[in-house]
Amino acid sequence: MKIRLISILLGTLLCTPVWLLAQQADMHYRFEQLMFGEKQPMSVPVRGHSHNDYEQAIPFFAAYHAGMESIEIDLFLHRDSLYAAHDRTKIKQGLTLEDTYMRPLAKLFKENGGKAFADETKQLQLLLDFKEDYKKLMPPLLALLEKYRFMVDPQITAQPVKMVISGNMPPVSEFEKFPAWIYFDGRPGIAYTAEQQKHVGMISDDLKSYTTWNGKGVPSPAAMQKIKREAQHAKMIGIPFRLWGTAESPNTWLTLEKMGVTWLNTDYPVLLKEYLDHLASSRYRSSNTYDVYQPTYVSDGRSAHGVKNVILLIGDGMGMGHIQAAISANKGLANMSRMKHIGFSFTSSLSPGNTDSGAGGSAIATGQKTFNEQLSVDSSGNALPRIPAILRPLGIRTGIITTGDLSDATPAAFYTSHKDRNASEAISESLMHNEDTDILIGGKPGAYQDVEKWKKLVAGLKRNNFELPDTKQEFSASKSEKSIYFLPDSLTRPVKDGRGPILSETLIATIEKLQNRDKGFFIMAEGAQIDWGGHARNMEYTLTETQDFDRAVGEALRFADEDGNTLVIVLADHETGALSLIDTDWQSGYVQGNFASNDHSSMAVPVMAYGPGAQLFTGFFQNTAIFDRILTLFRK
Structure with a gap:
């Protein structure tokens, strides 16, 4: 794993444009532009x-x-x-x-x-x-x-x-x-x-x-x-x-x-x-395919008593349309398509209409449904116990990774509780007192472009014994028990705009840091910008992010086979874009889809599992069942 990680890191450094490394933008602003900004006119053949x-x-x-x-x-x-x-x-x-x-x-x-x-x-x-x-x-x-x-x-x-x-x-x-x-x-x-x-x-x-x-x-x-x-x-x-x-x-x-x-x-x-x-933004033809991992299936579906580690991969906004499109764009191949145990999760929240990422992530992190705009609190606003906090007394270490803002709803639902998912500063400052999460990786929240606010946050995190590496190399080399790696803007931009395989890299590095600590680990890794591509109704954005996420799935499957006691779960907190496929061509890697919406839909999302206990994640179930089944496996 270490040799593989070093080669990926070096390749990314050589390929990342200097101008990307020099910029730091507010990801919330970029998201608003995707949803509501004017689209660039594009010429089409008809x-x-x-x-x-x-x-x-x-x-x-x-x-x-x-x-x-x-x-x-x-x-x-x-x-x-x-x-x-x-x-x-x-x-x-x-x-x-x-x-x-x-x-x-x-x-x-x-x-x-x-x-x-x-x-x-x-x-x-x-x-x-x-x-x-x-x-x-x-x-x-x-x-x-x-x-x-x-x-x-x-x-x-x-x-x-x-x-x-x-x-x-x-x-x-x-x-x-x-x-x-x-x-x-x-x-x-x-x-x-x-x-x-x-x-x-x-x-x-x-x-x-x-x-x-x-x-x-x-x-x-x-x-x-x-x-x-x-x-x-x-x-x-x-x-x-x-x-x-x-x-x-x-x-x-x-x-x-x-x-x-x-x-x-x-x-x-x-x-x-x-x-x-x-029309133009609904189409994508992959210029490069990637190799996918061939699992051994030795541990797949084995007795749940063998689970020591769980890697939970959340493709934010990823529905069946996204997965099939990614398979088509890679000419019929995907790591996700190699997973045999498949179920479907219903994603509704307590709010009318479709769930948001706050309620969707919270249901997975706590096992209870809540209202939109909230993070890991019950219907009365009371904090709920989250997976990392419940697992810590069992000797299980936790890592949380995202390609978006670290204070965004999905990752935040696993490390804090709050009545307002948009309270970015309060959510970030909760890490000054967090005792159950060991490693966190994600983009720096926009509020901390303010130098004084940033200094205050850094001081508080260091008092809580978090090390704050500045680069991937520093993060990988660090021996600290607790680390927060705030990704620079170059590593949270869309894949189509130059971001390298940071999700795969940091997942590998986090596994290496946690695999020999205590009695096991729980890692939540999020492909955040699949959701953003759906909000933008842009097939290139959506598919390049889904394929980047699928590469991380491949790394998780590889480790699961090497370890033998690791369960990999791949799912979404909800579907974004109501994406359907109009035309695909596996030979050329071409996809044309239709986004019926620029927001979340109510469609059930696929849940794929690999490793010991994977058989528990088949069938149809509420998203809260993910929490219950993960805890059941760790307690066996």
């Missing part, structure tokens, strides 16, 4: 097309503010004005192309500094579906557009609104007669000349020309290949492809994208906006 937009409750604005980059308007000429309507009998007063679309669009175009959208990754086109002969509609349209040349002519503006004519179009042979900024809706199978092609703004077709597919599953292989060929041909000549008559669902949109379709038809722009806004 775009939204508002079908028959004039039938929306609020034409133009509903689609525009939903980020639809194509808006379809059926046109009729009525009393010298172009009206938007599905048929002539439905023409409404005031619903003209100019009043409803061109005039408000021109105002926005000017406000955005010469572009349709403030978001520079988006561009806009109006698809004008002629419901009458083009010879009747084209003259008044060209006359109208002359007033708006400043936003449709690429000779005048760098980001023009594209005007595309569909429906009763002129014949292809006449395309070249019209201004360069007039485009037409092409059709598959037409061999456009180079000059005609310059006027083709998109290529569209009816889905029924290829298949009767209703959006569930996928079309037949033959139909998919035919659509792919048409879409690929359009792409080769630089023109987007659209199918009309498609169903509306994430599966439909995903399948259309896979076939090469650019424009996604919708009658519900707000629903499509939700899908497109999160």
Whole structure:
């Protein structure tokens, strides 16, 4: 274990950027930004097309503010004005192309500094579906557009609104007669000349020309290949492809994208906006896979009388969706998937709605449910005995590790009791008097950026005989019975932003420090930022954190096999994000998911166990049962 730890430490030091080592940020602020901060616009390969937009409750604005980059308007000429309507009998007063679309669009175009959208990754086109002969509609349209040349002519503006004519179009042979900024809706199978092609703004077709597919599953292989060929041909000549008559669902949109379709038809722009806004962040393809440990299973499920040590690994916010996504991203492999004893824990608290980490962690640490926002207290606010305090008289030593703030709810629930999980300073200062926890590792709470507060905390911790190493090397080399290692910012940043395998490293080091003390040990190690990735609804963040956690699981399994008397328990305090998987590919390590929420859900979470007594953690049970079963094992 020692040789392995040294090699991991050296590798991390060499790979950690200097700029990360120099920074110290408030993790609570970063968390708030994940939940509520503005998301960076991201370009995606598909775009939204508002079908028959004039039938929306609020034409133009509903689609525009939903980020639809194509808006379809059926046109009729009525009393010298172009009206938007599905048929002539439905023409409404005031619903003209100019009043409803061109005039408000021109105002926005000017406000955005010469572009349709403030978001520079988006561009806009109006698809004008002629419901009458083009010879009747084209003259008044060209006359109208002359007033708006400043936003449709690429000779005048760098980001023009594209005007595309569909429906009763002129014949292809006449395309070249019209201004360069007039485009037409092409059709598959037409061999456009180079000059005609310059006027083709998109290529569209009816889905029924290829298949009767209703959006569930996928079309037949033959139909998919035919659509792919048409879409690929359009792409080769630089023109987007659209199918009309498609169903509306994430599966439909995903399948259309896979076939090469650019424009996604919708009658519900707000629903499509939700899908497109999160499309880029809902996907992840692993660039590097990692090896997983192959357990021997020699001690797995053996008599519970053999338990000397328990390693409790909590993937904060980790549900079944997270675990399966991590397996897929690592091309079908994960340490967690090697664990054979599996159960499910119900995570509700005493509060209405879903649990928070305070109540979730407290239920595991104390065996009693409490209200959200509280730490290891009962419903009346009275302190409850926690696992470390109960085990200390039995000669069991304790280590607590987290990749988040050490005063955060999950780790804090195991070393203190408090009515307010957010009372970071009071929670931290409780360690000045803590007698039952030997090793604590986690980020420095934000309040201690204040130098005087930090000095006061350090002095109090040292009076309680805690050593405070400054580096991983100091922590690993320390012979002190009691240590608190406050991780620098570089070691609490997200994995995707450069954090190394600190959870695995410190778990190995903590095991080495505790394995020969007294009668055994209890270690709680938390992958804190799986939860943060769920709150951010970001698949890369979520999966890189889950995979980092899974690596720590592998180290725990390795030690359990070496020791023979160690039980490893892997679980979550709750699920975050209501994550479901839409698409996975084990061969390439690709995952696309859907976060139905940016908060905790009420879904039961998997509980996996390995080693002596692992058989006690199968089936369905309340989260409080974890506490009961751990204590039962230690008391045998």
